[in-house]
Amino acid sequence: MPLLLENLLLLLITFAIGLAIGxxxxxxxxxxx
Amino acid sequence: MITxxxxxxxxxxxxxxxxxxxxxxxxxGTGRExxxxxxxxxxxxxLEKAGEPVRPADSQPEPAPPVAAEPAPAAxxxxxxxxxxxxxxxxxxxxxxxxxxxxxxxxxxxxxxxLIKGVGPKLNTLLNNLGVTRFDQIAExxxxxxxxxxxxxxxxxxxITRDAWIDQAKFLAKDDIAGFEKxxxxx
Numbered sequence: 075m076p077l078l079l080e081n082l083l084l085l086l087i088t089f090a091i092g093l094a095i096g097x098x099x100x101x102x103x104x105x106x107x
Numbered sequence: 108m109i110t111x112x113x114x115x116x117x118x119x120x121x122x123x124x125x126x127x128x129x130x131x132x133x134x135x136g137t138g139r140e141x142x143x144x145x146x147x148x149x150x151x152x153x154l155e156k157a158g159e160p161v162r163p164a165d166s167q168p169e170p171a172p173p174v175a176a177e178p179a180p181a182a183x184x185x186x187x188x189x190x191x192x193x194x195x196x197x198x199x200x201x202x203x204x205x206x207x208x209x210x211x212x213x214x215x216x217x218x219x220x221x222l223i224k225g226v227g228p229k230l231n232t233l234l235n236n237l238g239v240t241r242f243d244q245i246a247e248x249x250x251x252x253x254x255x256x257x258x259x260x261x262x263x264x265x266x267i268t269r270d271a272w273i274d275q276a277k278f279l280a281k282d283d284i285a286g287f288e289k290x291x292x293x294x
Contacts (some may be wrong), residue, residue, distance in 0.1 A: 081111060085122045092123040096130020 208255040210248070213241040220245075222279055224291050225270030230263050247278035 112119060196201050217240035220231050239245065248256070253267050260266060267273070271291075278287035288294060 077111070080108065081115065084111065084119065088119045088122040089126040089129075092126020092128075093130045094126075095123075096127045097134065100131055100135035101133070105152070 117234055159211050207238055208239070208252075210255055211244065211250045213244040215241060215243075218242045218279070222294055223270070223272055223275045225266055225272070226269060230260075230266070233260065233263070242276040242280035245272055246280045 110176060168243055217235070219227050220234055220240070220242075221228070223242075223245075226234070235242070237256065239256065248267075253273070257264050275287065276285075278290070284294060
């Protein structure tokens with residue numbers, strides 16, 4: 075796999091992880107916050 | 108892969124932060140904006156009905172810009188609070204001032220409102236204190252009732268429409284658990 079592609083994929087994954095963390099904090103609806 | 112991460116760790120950290128910020132913007136940010144807009148609309152609708160004297164006091168500084176050359180706007184300012192102050196004497200103002208929303212009361216045993224997705228312990232207590240205790244009561248709400256209750260929800264303002272309480276309550280009031288779970292997930 076080209077280095078650039080691998081880099082982009084990893085960036086995308088970290089972005090998704092950040093999104094997931096944010097969803098856990100603010101996105102879940104069945105709780106008061 | 109490890110070498111790639113260690114070499115560009117700052118880049119990944121930034122990507123992670125962007126992800127978190129995006130999530131905040133999507134879920135928390137829009138929620139806050141929506142609730143602010145909702146409460147503003149609710150205020151508008153309510154003030155016409157309840158005629159709270161707060162509004163004219165607030166609106167007075169707005170139409171009084173430093174340009175005092177024109178006497179016409181000044182006259183409007185003086186005239187504006189008068190018609191708005193009139194509805195204070197309407198009978199609808201009394202229940203609103205009592206600290207509880209002016210909505211039809213619940214009849215019968217209270218339901219567990221926490222079954223509604225989006226209602227947690229705090230919101231449940233708040234709703235019970237406001238006299239909202241049953242699914243069929245919520246299911247009957249129209250725009251006016253939503254706006255009425257919404258202004259008492261403080262930080263939870265906007266949740267009624269955002270979390271579709273009315274639709275959820277309709278399912279729960281009918282005991283249509285299958286229909287509810289199909290649309291909103293497991294209870």
